[in-house]
Amino acid sequence: MGGSNATREEVARLYGRVAFGATAADLDAWSHAPYEALVDHLLAVPMPDSRRAAVDDVKRTSLERNQNALSDMQSWWLERMRTTPYPLEERLTLLWHDHFATAARTPDVNANLVFKQIHTLRRNALGNFRNLLADVCTDPAMLLWLNGVQSTGARPNENFAREFFELFTLGTHPQAYTEADVRQAARVFTGWTVDASSGKSAFVASRHDAGTKQVLGVTITNGGASEFVHVVDAALAQRVAARFIAYKLVTGLAYVPATTDVLSSPDSLVAKVAATLQASKWELKPALRTLMLADEFRSTNGADARRAVRSPAEVAVSTCKALKVAADDATFPGVVGAMGQQLLVPPNVGGWPKGKRWLSSSTLVARYGWGTTAYASWQKAPATTRAGLPAPADLAGWASRCGISSLSRSTSDAISQYLAARRGAAVEELQAGVLALVLTSPDWMVV
């Protein structure tokens, strides 16, 4: 496991799944280098609080403060995904945004609060899952989104408590909690509100249920502002918890496991990642290292090839990285939305579709449209900064440019068929066509 040098295909796959795609330079630099060294390179992310602020953090904090347009925040994030020196951190931030899916919704949940929540996810993205979960429990956008602010001792609201177990910690395959646990945990979470003027969360003791509760067999007495941490720990102590979080990591970064039951018949990679999570006491970097080094992640041979589908945000960012064009074009969030993923506005608390559900006939039409948008953006970009495009018929060059190792025979044949049909057409027309086709090819969309 993890030994040997990386093939060009493995470099392309690893970057494609966890780092918003490879550039041609990434492919050249890491092919034939030790695979394990590449994994450690991606994991070498200093803790956010211990490093200098990035250039774009100034813009970020300004977007957090003010009433900005949703599309400005979406654009900022796409560009951060493209330019960050730590793509794994941003990729995990996107994964946690899906896991703790919170949607901006006027007037209940302001977009800038969701944007701030995303930075909370970012600060914890490669840290410790327990800390991440605890931060989310009192996050202002979450308190508004799942009705924590309306939940009081006299009238507890079950919304957050139910999703805390079902979606954030334990899942339902198998279900390790009862309706009584939901109702009791709802009492524990009472007392948290959001200050309307500062947008910060605050604990108000008079709104909290000070009684004794029983959650997952644990007796919880009044603990004020830190009482909810007992529910966090009770949930994470369940055997199913590490398996469930591992399932989400595998689903987001590698493939959708064939089996949903995480306890009695877990997917083998889910079991490995869960074991590391438990051994590391919920540290995420070791778990991700296990995931990326595992044979299940590296191998795509045979009829049971397990693969990931690039999500629309990854499609946009990977393309922009490949073409060396900015990803904060004002038109991009709309196109990414048409492909099915509006950042900051997941469809519901369950997040976005997974795996092949990204690939429907109508989203394919939108993905094809993205190729056209991307080419137009490349044409507009300064010739000094954008990447050069290969000659239309240089299919190996196109594969490299777009961050994959090669194009399959069937895809090459289909594109050659196009070039033959348009023989003599202008180079620009052919380049636009080849780009749109590569970006909708099975080889590129599925990594």
Added chain:
Amino acid sequence: MAGLTRRQFIVGAGGLAGAQLVAPVVVRGGAWLGQAMADPATSARRRLVVVFLPGGNDGLNTVVPAGDVPGAPRYSVYRRVRPMLGYDRSVLFPLGLGADAQQQLGLNPKLATVYRLYAQQRVAIVQGVDYPHHSYSHFTSSDIWHAGAPDNGPDSGWIGRHLDRVGIADGELRAVGVGTDLPLMLRGRDQLGAEIASLSASHFADGFGVAAEARHRSLAAFAAYPAGDALRHAAGAQAREAVALVDRLHRAAPPTPSSSRMTAAMLTARTLLEQDLGVEVVYVPQPAAYDTHSLQRGHHEMNLQDLDQGLEAFFFGTAAGKPLGTGPLAANVADRTLVMIVSEFGRRIGENGSSGVAGTDHGAAAPVLMIGPPPGGAFPRLAPGLHGDHPPMGTPLAPADNLGMTTDLRSLYQAVLTHWLRDPDPIWGKGMKALPGLFAPPPPPPAPPKKKAAAARR
């Protein structure tokens, strides 16, 4: 002319791709593989529109208790447990339903169009619909409503399995979802429905010129990706589906634009039904959030009004009474279209908050609204009025916590499949019987003048 050009292109592409590249897989859509549709059987098909209200619609404030009867003081219980959210019966649309006081119910004041259809004898209300061993999870419960099979797990949808049984002819768009994510309901074990975000989004960005069509031909040829690598193979198949979808829809005029996403979706559904595309089922998820844990009154009314306006545009072609320029739903389509409005669960009887923020948590059984053709059309037709029993609500001093199942959703689906869609073999596990009386049977046929004529008709 563009259509003709494209059709010729597509047929040409099929010949080339079929000979050289495309593996012999059975694909729905694929107009270039089949012939143009002119089968009168498809235009005579009954149609079903399933409207889904995501988040769990509060059934109790949709079809509202408005009367007390001995042993069932529903209105008194309702007002007691819903001091903030309860409606006074004077503001409801009265569903008198004859002299039977037990059936005294009212319709939410935002559902003016539904009430108008009710007055036309077109609305059936199926009460207390749920499934055994209710789940309070949005996702589990939604899956069960989509699958129609609480015991089997969500491997396929109830319409998807119908598609498996009846098949989908080449070039046919038999079941369509309006959205970007194909719903479980339309997924069979073998057959899949299609889905479109909108008609205007069902065109390729580079249009239909010669240059574009050369690309689209290659896009369709991605379906030749070898079958061993399942996900990539599926991606290639979907690329071909996309080309087929655009080919089917490019001549359908987009509906009148609307600022309401629900109205836009309902008008898209209507356009799909009115075109000769072979459409039998359309699934429309309302773009709204019915998960009203708090601040329910305003949100719920806004959602119901949005739904009602979508229905107004769909049936009558008007917005708040003003013509949208589309006219009413074509009579020959209205005569064979059934609309069914469902959600993943109802909400708890009692409200959960105080003062202005009151909401309701996840509940269980809820009514299903069904809207049928105008009276006088073909039989069997939807029998208007109440079906099934109202779930017990307890007493004012001991109100029920929740509304329990009185109608198994499988019996409702069974009735729709059997009597409306004429499914040849709508078998469920455990011999689920169709909900009786939901569709009025045809009257006895008039005595034929001669025996020979009747025989000739068969």
